[in-house]
Amino acid sequence: MTRQKTLAGLSVLVQDGKLDPVTLAEETLAGIEAHGDQAVFVGLTRERALKEASAASTRLRAGRSLGLLDGLPVAWKDLFDVKGSVTTAGSAVLRDTPPAGSDAAVVAAVAGAGMVSVGRTNMSEFAFSGLGINPHYGTPHNPASTDVERIPGGSSSGSAAAVAAGLVPAAIGTDTGGSVRIPAAMTGIVGYKATRGRYSMKGVFPLAESLDSLGPLCHTVQDAVWLDAAMHGLTAPVVRRGEIADLKIVIPETIVFDEAESEVVEAFEDAIKRLEKAGATVTRRPFPTFKAVFDLMARHGALVTAEAYALHRERLAGPQAERIDPRVVARTRLGEKITMPDYIALLDARDQLIHETVESLKPGELIVHPTLPHVAPPVAPLLADDELFFKTNARTLRNTLIGNFLDFCGISIPCGTGAGEMPVGLQLAAPHHQDDRLLSIALAAETVIRGEA
Known part of the structure; x- marks a missing residue:
């Protein structure tokens, strides 16, 4: 069954009792699994999604909605810690690290608004490219392309592709040099990069802390406003429509x-x-x-190169460097030449x-x-x-x-x-x-x- 793509459209159905959050979660997970491009997601959080959707369903039937986003699906760029999942940052070298013991602060905030986390989306390795190409987990197709296979943009490639393909109504990305806005522009959706520090970065794998910021990818500015409020931990948006x-x-x-x-x-x-x-x-x-x-x-x-090199210098000096995309290695090593x-x-x-x-x-x-x-x-x-x-x-x-x-x-x-x-x-x-x-x-x-x- 085809659903409205926007959070606002889905919210009307869910809040009116015309669409049960569990049904929506099941349809969303099934759609992702059946989708022809398996490079969009690097992992699904099925058990969590169904548990969160069931809780939302119970609240809504009891008349205790948490707000506009209660019961609606969201996906996370693979830089955000999601409890029980491995945060790989798009890299093979982190594939065997322990699962996150807790949610990133912003993941927890969005869960507090009742949203249903369905999985982790693909990205450029270590978020260090604006193109979205990933040799380890595949490169998501650009859903807007009808002639040749084109890049989705990066580094939040899977997040943009997931929204543009209609797999989820919204996904959350990071933006250090354009990584939310670039894939949004390339795939024909809305991408909002907040001021650095507007949301907590706790539990988010960094690239360059002086530049890192967060933001949603979605279909409309209205949806971005709603997500911005949820990422703040607000129960409702405070932004007024301008003129x-x-x-x-x-x-x-x-x-x-x-x-x-x-x-x-x-x-x-x-x-x-x-x-x-x-x-x-x-x-x-x-x-x-x-x-x-x-x-x-x-x-x-x-600046991004200097801070990325400081973050990854031990990896680049050891055997892990052989398992990192050579283009990421080459670009990061330029930071070695930047003096204090x-x-x-x-x-x-x-x-x-x-x-x-x-x-x-x-x-x-x-x-x-x-x-x-x-x-x-x-x-x-x-x-x-x-x-x-x-x-x-x-x-x-x-x-x-x-x-x-x-x-x-x-x-x-x-x-x-x-x-x-x-x-x-x-x-x-x-x-x-x-x-x-x-x-x-x-x-x-x-x-x-x-x-x-």
């Missing part, structure tokens, strides 16, 4: 359009025209701080660039640009050519990593299609800790951005 008339957009003229595919630019500009027509104020100007981010990395190395003075210089300059960027924004302005400069490329050429792999990975991460470095929050919303009829994403971004305002405006603007208003 497009209050939307002040600034489009950067620096970096984000460089080498962008013409179809991507066209889809983005069409969305901007729709927003203007709906009452948004649009300006364009250079952002020197964007260029400064890349100048810093050229001079001192990348380089690292301190990066942190100091980062603080200054964050301040300068926030000060350059006029009151109420949101930064808006294409989430990615290209649509999802075919998989085969990337597997065959390491040089193309690294070049494409850098280009894929370019627009989104700016927000991580500058500690912004951001949300990617589908705005049209590009080459091969593949999805194009538009990113709205705001300074750190302005998440509620960002989500408020995104709620108001989503249908216009999509061209549905």
Whole structure:
């Protein structure tokens, strides 16, 4: 039986008693097992899911619903500790580690909202790629692709593929350089990267703690707002729907359009025209701080690489390195060349660039640009050519990593299609800790951005 894909649509059915959470959980698990792409999930939590669904069913029959998300399925990127499951971080070297003794804090928070955890989704190994290719557990197909096999985007590849394929209404990912927004844009769904620190990172396997953030992948901004509340441990959302008339957009003229595919630019500009027509104020100007981010990395190395190397240096020095994707090893080992003075210089300059960027924004302005400069490329050429792999990975991460470095929050919303009829994403971004305002405006603007208003 085909169900509505959105959390909001499912919630109506469950809260009205028209769909039992146990039935929904069983259908969800059966759909995942029968799905033609077995690289989307790395493991199901069947026993837990049915237990949580049964508890939700009992509550709802007794009139004691925990809220809008009670009894609804959710999946977790394989960086989150889920009690009783092994957290592999997409790597073969962690496959034999002991199962998690407890849930990650955010997994527990979402369970507290009554959601039903159905399994762990695939990802780029150690979250260190924006492409979503994984040689150990397979590479999830991009459900939006109808011509050739294309990448799903990473590193939250399985999370995006699971939602885009309709296997689950929502999944939770991590974002260090774009790992929620990139796969969301490539598969045609919504991906929200919260401000770093908005949710607890306890029980989440890190990549670079100075940059790591979390966020949901789902079908609508409304669903993202509901999940944001649950991840906070709130019983209901506090975000109010904004007005497009209050939307002040600034489009950067620096970096984000460089080498962008013409179809991507066209889809983005069409969305901007729709927003203007709906009452948004649009300006364009250079952002020197964007260029400064890349100048810093050229001079001192990348912050993510320095911290990833510090995390994995013992693995890379021992026999485990032979069991890690050589492309992940090569990229991580670049961190060995980053000295302590380089690292301190990066942190100091980062603080200054964050301040300068926030000060350059006029009151109420949101930064808006294409989430990615290209649509999802075919998989085969990337597997065959390491040089193309690294070049494409850098280009894929370019627009989104700016927000991580500058500690912004951001949300990617589908705005049209590009080459091969593949999805194009538009990113709205705001300074750190302005998440509620960002989500408020995104709620108001989503249908216009999509061209549905």
